[in-house]
Amino acid sequence: MTTSATDQQTRAALIDSQRRVLERIANGASLREIFETLVRLIEEQAHGMRCAVLLADARQQRLRFAAAPSIPEDYKAGIEPFLQIAPEMGSCGTAAFLRKPVYTRDTETDPLWKGCRDVAVRNGLRAIWSTPILSDDNAVLGTFAMYYGEPRLPSPEHIQLIDMATQMARVAIEAKGNEEKIQALSRQKEDHLRLVIDTIPIMAWSVRPDGVVDSLNKRWVDYSGLTLERYVQDPTGPIHPEDIPRVLKKWRAAMAAGESSEDEMRLRRADGEYRWFLVRTVPLRDEQGKIVKWYGTSTDIEDRKRAEMALQKNEQLLSETQVLGRTGSWEHNLITGEITNTEGNLRLFFGDDRSKGARFEDFAEVVHRDDREYVNARHAQLLAEGGPRDIEYRVVWPDGSVHVLFGRATVVRDAAGRPLRVYGTNVDITERKRAENALRDSGVRLQALSRRLVELQESERKELARELHDRVGQSLTALKINIDILQPALASQENAEVLARVADSAALLEATMDTIENVMSELRPPMLDDHGLAAALDWHARNFSRRTGIAVAVRAGETAGRPALQGEIALFRIAQEALNNVAKHARAHRVEIALDHANGECVM
Structure with missing residues (x-):
């Protein structure tokens, strides 16, 4: 066979090896499986050669065997302390440190193996060639090593195999790294979505395209008392038996049409009680428009249902309550001019007169003349701009009595923003206004009394200070003068004890005068007036x-x-x-x- 034919066979074998390794990567095999496939394929290309893939740790300080099916276990255990990424650490540690290939011809004589040559020699590994596996940013991912039982250096064919092996190893490592990052990010997003779904104050769930429920949020599980597994076994179990035929028919139609749906049904709670829910489902489609998931929510409308059923029963009670509570409600159709009022609202405007209230003008006429301009302006502003909804104004009953009303109105508009109708409520706040006025008057009187009290206190302080000054102060001053006169006279009698007593009395008198002066100043300092x-x-x-x-x-x-x-x-x-x-x-x-x-x- 010619050299050219041999080269072609070698290239074909390499290409086939690359294809098989890439297939393992594409099929999602583990790194260990990919590396073992790579090692065996390389070993098949050269007789007597053994191979291994070593991976660097996250800190890029040590190496570990990732795939070495033909390497003796004794060697793996013995070389483990020397798998540091550092100089003079055999072939692999040194190659990873230098970031370039290290080819050891003979481990028995190479100085790189001085600390671990016995491990290699006794396991029959004399030639060891190690090439670093580097990322695009020159980070050490690991090493690819070739082993021979006799001293030798790599041939060009060996170099070609090494290049192919390191390239495939780098592709596998980076592919797995990207895959793990994507999976971690996906798990993180799924966990976050699950947290959001479990946290939202509504029952939520999802359904596969085939109609099988594949997730229930925590609120759904808590309400029904069913696990996902139990619910999948009997998906109609929580639905009220009377609602099941209608619900299934509508749901199947929505799935067939691929459209969103909305339905009301009764769902059984964990304690056996049924409550009404509004159930909405929407499809999720991929870029091609294919439905990949259905998402749904169940909103408790039990209170609304009960309110609807009780509405007719409560209408009469509401009317009576409005009369008793001096409240009323109304609606004005701006298109037809029709006005609807409750009995309570008519009484707020017209008292006992029931001949009025059919026309808008009836209400405008009873508004107090001083408030009409204000009320008309606010009404026009509400219709034109959707301005303030609340208003206070006075009305005059047919008997001449004046009443204060508080009103709140809402405007209903069409798609173009034009007002269609207005509805609202009114409350008679006449008594409240009277109470507010009385309270305000009381506050004014209280302030006046407080000021008068302060004035009296200050007058008393001023009078007391004057009394202390005019009476007590003058007496103390006279007493001090007398003591000052006595002291020289007593000194001539040479009675030390009496002199000491008189001196103490003089000092005490001086302190008392200072104290009284301070008290007078605290009561009403002359400095303030002057x-x-x-x-x-x-x-x-x-x-x-x-x-x-x-x-x-x-x-x-x-x-x-x-x-x-x-x-x-x-x-x-x-x-x-x-x-x-x-x-x-x-x-x-x-x-x-x-x-x-x-x-x-x-x-x-």
Whole structure:
């Protein structure tokens, strides 16, 4: 056989090997199965050669055997400590570290194998050639190794096999990596979708194209008490027996037509009770328009159903309730002009007069003349713009009594936005308005009483301070003068004990006068009357700092004139109380009081 024919056979064998490996990849085989197929195909191309695929760990620090069917187990176990990705770690570890092929001719003599040559030699592995498997970004994915029992170096044919093997190994690794990423992302999305479906406040489910239910959300399972498996066995079990024929007929028609459907049915709860549900189903189609899934929801409408069945029974009761509760409802057909009212609504506008209420003009005429322009403008705005729906206005009954109504209206429009009809409710709030007015008047009176009380308190404070100054202060001053006169006279008698007692009395008298002066200032500081709020605050701050050790700064802006005295008194008292709270509770070291005047207001 000629060399050309041999080369053709070799190329054909390589191509066939590549095809078989790619088929394994495409069929979703595991990496181990793909690598074992690859190793055996390469081993078939060269007599006496053994092969192995090693994979790098995620941190690219170590290698591990992924496929090595012909490599002795003793070698695998013995070489394991030397599978680090580092220099001088045999052929594989060094090739992965250098990111280039490492061909060891003889493991018994090669310095790369000095630490592990015994493992290779005793297992009959003398020539070991390792080539790194690199990703597109030059990351180490693993290595492909060839082993011979006698010392030798690779031939061009071997190099060709190695290139093909590493290329196939890289394709398999990256394909599996992408597949795992896609699967992980898909699982993540499915988990998220499942969480959303289980969380939504509605019963939801999905059906395969053949009509078999393949998922139920948690709310559905909780309601029915059925697992998915039990429901699949008896899908009509939860449906009320009377509804089953109608429901199945409609569902089969929707499936045949491939269209969305909507139906009402009774579903059995876990405790055996049936409740009405609105069931909607919609198809999901792929890019070609083929239905790949049906999704459905079941909404509890039991309350609505009960309301519908009780509506006629409650109409009379509603009418009576509106009369008793001074409420009413109405509807005005803007196309025909027809007006519909409840008895309660007619009474709100016309009292006991039932001769009116058929025309819109009847209602317009009883609106209080001072409110008519406002009501007409709001009515026009509501129809034109969908403006505010709520309104308060007065009506005058035929007997002349005035009543206050609160109304709320809604406009129904066609597709073009033109108003078709208006409906709404009204409530008589006359008593409420009277109560609000009375409450407002009471508030005004209470404010006046509060101001009068403060004025009386300040008057009492001022009078008490004057009494302390004029009576007690003068008496203490006279007493101090007498003690000052006695002290020199007693000093000549050289009675030390008496002098000491007199000195103590003088000191006590001085402290008492200071205390009374402070009390008078607290009651009504003269500084406030004489020099205004800023000066009084500054004086009080200095006294407060002297008494407590807390630094107080008063910052007062320029003012064109003094505020009213009552306002100054109120702000001064507020500052007094605030500083007292600071001393008791704040543990502060510094306080700042800012006093500003703007737009006729005094702000502290």
